[in-house]
Structure formats: structure tokens, C-alpha cells
Amino acid sequence: MxxxxxxxxxxxxxxxxxxxxxxxxxxxxxxxxxxxxxxxxxxxxxxxxxxxxxxxxxxxxxxxxxxxxxLRSFPSSIDEAIFCKKCAANDFMIPGIEFDENGLCPMCASSKRTEHLKSVLPLVEDIPVNLKGRFDVAVFYTGGKDSTFLLYYLAKVKNLRVLALT
Ligand SMILES: [Zn+2]
Known part of the structure; x- marks a missing residue:
């Protein structure tokens, strides 16, 4: 089939x-x-x-x-995940991610080709306080080091009211 x-x-x-x-x-x-x-x-x-x-x-x-x-299978836990040989990308966090013949994810495999690409997303250096709501900013909180640091930085260093989305 x-x-x-x-x-x-x-x-x-x-x-x-x-x-x-x-x-x-x-x-x-x-x-x-x-x-x-x-x-x-x-x-x-x-x-x-x-x-x-x-x-x-x-x-x-x-x-x-x-x-x-x-057909790509989906691991039921992080322990069964296949990881990129160079970074933390894996098929548990990114179901169906493709790895090349060297075990690299598309971002790592194309790092030379994409190093001059610029983000189309606007970057914000300072987040203003939201006078109309309970929160100033929301963070997609995975529990990993990056989002944990971001949560700490926004709440403790920037003194923002953070909604952590899990
Ligand atoms: Zn990678």
C-alpha cells in the first residue's frame, strides 16, 4: 500500500x-x-x-x-526519539522531521546555505507593559533550558507579567 x-x-x-x-x-x-x-x-x-x-x-x-x-513513525517518548547529530532537534519534539544521510536535521544540513537568510518576523528588544490585561507577554514554555531562561529573564530581569503556555 x-x-x-x-x-x-x-x-x-x-x-x-x-x-x-x-x-x-x-x-x-x-x-x-x-x-x-x-x-x-x-x-x-x-x-x-x-x-x-x-x-x-x-x-x-x-x-x-x-x-x-x-512511513515515518512517531516515537511515544523522548527516550525513543531520533536526534539530529549536531543539534537538539528530534522526531519526538518535531514529529516527522527529516534527517539526511548524515543524520542531520534540515537546518543543520543547510547551515551554509541559510546563513545569509534574514528572519521575516519582527524582533522586539523591549516589550511594553500591557495596561489593559493581566499579562504583558506570553512564552511557549517547554521546560527546556532556552524557554526556562526566557521565562526567568522576562519575569525577573525585565519585571514583566508572563503567561507561560505549556
Ligand atoms: Zn540539527
């Missing part, structure tokens, strides 16, 4: 990948589908001997449509 790989979602006649893909498809996170491909993907999973699979060959070659044995 052939399935749509995890992190891919069908949106009409487009397949969308949520996240960065591994090389050589790094920033190619959308795939436009033909009418026939759109129909077939709506019918997944398909039997391996289905002659219509010929229309999905380009997607099979890219690992977007895969056999059941190649």
Missing part, C-alpha cells in the same frame, strides 16, 4: 509540507498536482499493484508518497 508521508497535507490540488525538507528539496514545501494526481491522492492509501500509481511516480521518487514500511 502507498500512503502520503507524514507532514504532507493535501489542500485541493496542492500538496503542502509543514517544515523544512531535507536536501535537495530544502525550501520546496509545495507541490502542485495534476487533476489525476489530485484524485489519486484523495484515494490514498492505494494498493502497490494499482496501475494508476504511474501518475504518482514523481511524488514516489521524492518520498512524498511512500510504502507503509517507509
Amino acid at each position: 502507498y500512503y502520503l508521508q507524514s507532514r504532507w497535507k493535501q489542500n485541493g490540488s496542492t500538496l503542502i509540507y509543514y517544515g523544512m525538507r531535507k536536501k535537495p528539496y530544502l525550501l520546496q514545501n509545495q507541490s502542485k498536482l495534476t487533476k489525476r494526481q489530485t484524485e489519486l491522492i484523495s484515494q490514498l492509501p492505494l494498493e502497490a499493484d494499482n496501475p494508476a500509481l504511474v501518475h504518482l511516480q514523481t511524488l514516489i521518487k521524492q518520498g512524498i508518497i511512500v510504502e507503509e514500511k517507509d
Whole structure:
């Protein structure tokens, strides 16, 4: 049987990948589908001997449509997670993350290529006090060192009222 790989979602006649893909498809996170491909993907999973699979060959070659044995599994705990060989990215915290043949996550594998990219998100140096609400700022608190330090910094150093989201 052939399935749509995890992190891919069908949106009409487009397949969308949520996240960065591994090389050589790094920033190619959308795939436009033909009418026939759109129909077939709506019918997944398909039997391996289905002659219509010929229309999905380009997607099979890219690992977007895969056999059941190649579907990415989701570890049930951090102890079962596969970690990037260079950073803390893992498939428990980022389900379905792709690692390359060297065990690197897409960010580490593409660090040379992406070092000149600039963030499109606005950066704020000072967060103003919110006069109308109970909180000044919210933090996505994972319990890791980064978000724990951020929580401490915003609450104790900046004296902001922090809503910790867990
Ligand atoms: Zn990494």
C-alpha cells in the first residue's frame, strides 16, 4: 500500500509540507498536482499493484508518497526519539522531521546555505507593559533550558507579567 508521508497535507490540488525538507528539496514545501494526481491522492492509501500509481511516480521518487514500511513513525517518548547529530532537534519534539544521510536535521544540513537568510518576523528588544490585561507577554514554555531562561529573564530581569503556555 502507498500512503502520503507524514507532514504532507493535501489542500485541493496542492500538496503542502509543514517544515523544512531535507536536501535537495530544502525550501520546496509545495507541490502542485495534476487533476489525476489530485484524485489519486484523495484515494490514498492505494494498493502497490494499482496501475494508476504511474501518475504518482514523481511524488514516489521524492518520498512524498511512500510504502507503509517507509512511513515515518512517531516515537511515544523522548527516550525513543531520533536526534539530529549536531543539534537538539528530534522526531519526538518535531514529529516527522527529516534527517539526511548524515543524520542531520534540515537546518543543520543547510547551515551554509541559510546563513545569509534574514528572519521575516519582527524582533522586539523591549516589550511594553500591557495596561489593559493581566499579562504583558506570553512564552511557549517547554521546560527546556532556552524557554526556562526566557521565562526567568522576562519575569525577573525585565519585571514583566508572563503567561507561560505549556
Ligand atoms: Zn540539527
